[in-house]
Amino acid sequence: xxxxxxxxxxxxxxxxxxxxxxxxxxxxxxxxxxxxxxxxxxxxxxxxxxxxxxxxxxxxxxxxxxxxxxxxxxxxxxxxxxxxxxxxxxxxxxxxxxxxxxxxxxxxxxxxxxxxxxxxxxxxxxxxxxxxxxxxxxxxxxxxxxxxxxxxxxxxxxxxxxxxxxxxxxxxxxxxxxxxxxxxxxxxxxxxxxxxxxxxxxxxxxxxxxxxxxxxxxxxxxxxxxxxxxxxxxxxxxxxxxxxxxxxxxxxxxxxxxxxxxxxxxxxxxxxxxxxxxxxxxxxxxxxxxxxxxxxxxxxxxxxxxxxxxxxxxxxxxxxxxxxxxxxxxxxxxxxxxxxxxxxxxxxxxxxxxxxxxxxxxxxxxxxxxxxxxxxxxxxxxxxxxxxxxxxxxxxxxxxxxxxxxxxx
Numbered sequence: 001x002x003x004x005x006x007x008x009x010x011x012x013x014x015x016x017x018x019x020x021x022x023x024x025x026x027x028x029x030x031x032x033x034x035x036x037x038x039x040x041x042x043x044x045x046x047x048x049x050x051x052x053x054x055x056x057x058x059x060x061x062x063x064x065x066x067x068x069x070x071x072x073x074x075x076x077x078x079x080x081x082x083x084x085x086x087x088x089x090x091x092x093x094x095x096x097x098x099x100x101x102x103x104x105x106x107x108x109x110x111x112x113x114x115x116x117x118x119x120x121x122x123x124x125x126x127x128x129x130x131x132x133x134x135x136x137x138x139x140x141x142x143x144x145x146x147x148x149x150x151x152x153x154x155x156x157x158x159x160x161x162x163x164x165x166x167x168x169x170x171x172x173x174x175x176x177x178x179x180x181x182x183x184x185x186x187x188x189x190x191x192x193x194x195x196x197x198x199x200x201x202x203x204x205x206x207x208x209x210x211x212x213x214x215x216x217x218x219x220x221x222x223x224x225x226x227x228x229x230x231x232x233x234x235x236x237x238x239x240x241x242x243x244x245x246x247x248x249x250x251x252x253x254x255x256x257x258x259x260x261x262x263x264x265x266x267x268x269x270x271x272x273x274x275x276x277x278x279x280x281x282x283x284x285x286x287x288x289x290x291x292x293x294x295x296x297x298x299x300x301x302x303x304x305x306x307x308x309x310x311x312x313x314x315x316x317x318x319x320x321x322x323x324x325x326x327x328x329x330x331x332x333x334x335x336x337x338x339x340x341x342x343x344x345x346x347x348x349x350x351x352x353x354x355x356x357x358x359x360x361x362x363x364x365x366x367x368x369x370x371x372x373x374x375x376x377x378x379x380x381x382x383x384x385x386x387x388x389x390x391x392x393x394x395x396x397x398x399x400x401x402x403x404x405x406x407x408x409x
Contacts (some may be wrong), residue, residue, distance in 0.1 A: 010084075010118040013074055014155040016057070017086050018120075018129050059086075063258065063351045066091050067274065071158065083158035085115065088129065090151050092274065095196040097126050097152060100273035102194060103250065110188035112181070113261075113269050115156035129153045159269035161261025166358050167295045168257075173265040175302055178292055179309025181267050182255055182285040186314045189250045190281075197250045197278040202338065204253070205283050206243060208330050209236055215337040218344060224360055227367055228337065231329050234376055239323045239330070246280040246319055253277055253284065256291040282320040285310040286327030294332060295358045300369050303328050304384060308391050321388065325380035329366060332359045 058073040068088040075081055089097070107114045117125045129151045164170075170178070202211040209232060216228045254275040261269030289306040293299040307324060310316070316324070336359035343353050366372070370379045 010082075010155070011121040013072075013082065013084065014118055014120045014127070017072060017084075017155060018127055018153055020057070020059075072155075084118065085156045085158055086153065087156065088151050088153045092152065093196070094126055094152060096199070097154065099194045099196040099250075100276055101125050101154075103189065103192075103252070103273055103276050106192060107185065107188050107270065110184060112184055112188065113159060113267070115159055115269075115271065118155040118157065120155075125154060127153050159261055159271070161263055161268040163258060163260070164262050166257050166291070166355065170292055170296055170302060171265055172305060174262075174267075175292065175305040176309040177265060177267055178255070178260075178288055179285065179306040179311075180313055181260075181270070182288045182306070183310040183312070183314035185252055185255070185270070186249065186281055186284050186310075189252075192250050193278075194250065197276060199277060201277075203275060203334065204277055204279055205287070205327060205330050205334065206279055208232070208334060209240065212334055212337045215341045218340045219337065224364075227363060227372075228333055230367075230372060231326070231333050231363070234372075235326050235330050238377060239326050242319050242323055243280065246282060246323070247317065248278060249281045250276060250278050251281060251284045253279060253287055255284070255288040257294075280320075282316060282324055283327060286324050287331045289324075290328040290331030291335075291355075293328065294355065294362045296362075298369075299362045299365050300380070300383075304387050307384065308387055311388050312391060316388070321384055322381055325370070325377050325384060329363065332363050332366075336360050336363065 056075045058075070060071045062069040062071055062085070066089070070086045072084040072086050073081060074084070101117050104114045104117065108116060119125055120127050200207060212228070213232055216225050216232070219225050219228060252270070252273065252275065254272060255270070259270065259272040260267050261271065285307055288310075289303040292306060293302040296302040303325075307316075307328075332355075335355040339353050339356035339359070342349070343356070370377075370383075372380075
């Protein structure tokens, strides 16, 4: 438990870390994988009140896809210890970061375990660390005749918990909790709108065909290229025509192994809101099921359990049930293909490759288990329908109406 001394508050810590980012130019110290201790006197401007009581700051770089993240431990003598996560980005606009803040706030209000954003001494949730201007946009600026992209920084509360690797066995209780978590996220974000959520990028499953077809060629094994093409063809046939009829909402879209914290079988933290986007609502649970069925003894049973528990709290529509088996496979395929593609650009980056081999093994298991080559998605959809019908106690969900199976209107 934190023992906070008088005169030291979160806003002053934010100011001190912002100073340190400028002094060390960010990645020189904040992106180190092992802890580094920084004397408190290193930070000066705007944070002298904090510097007077902080004895040391311990920084440890955290793995990240595109931002700089650091776990921060602030110590005051032997009596106090406070923990945060410091985040810096040159890729996101201020509007996108404001979207992330609002989503975290909504999920926290719904009782979900999410970080909270710490305001600065100026009362802002986002600060610009380079000191050039204060508009905080991500457009390039002119600085001494050179283009400069602003660095936007934030400070979040720290959540304790354990990140479980893909290979960790997910118990049935964990899988049920994952589905319930995804359903609570969808329920909390239902009806929420933000203009910055209307963006697109290569990890949006709606763009699967455009993103992944050109990347199939990077996979060296012919039978995997064949399976990838089959899944893409099925996605184009089954999912693409239904995209406009699927429910749409703002979604987290990345409830994967690295973005969830665990305490035993309970999920105690939802992290990384950088992928928040307005998309098909059911993609939330499809993505979650896709990642957490990887490397499990029976991947399809794991995915079914997650989808079933989601449906129990946030019922799926008929169209969503038809597309979800392919969404599960699509997310694994997208991760595997993006992984091998980015390995060609950054061969030493292990973080980019951690889903490649286990992802392909899972896709091969699913392909055999569901007879995809011979029967497409027929087996998967039939099994999902039977599972959901049984869990609903003989109830069938049609549009916005629940009715007894076998009855007529």
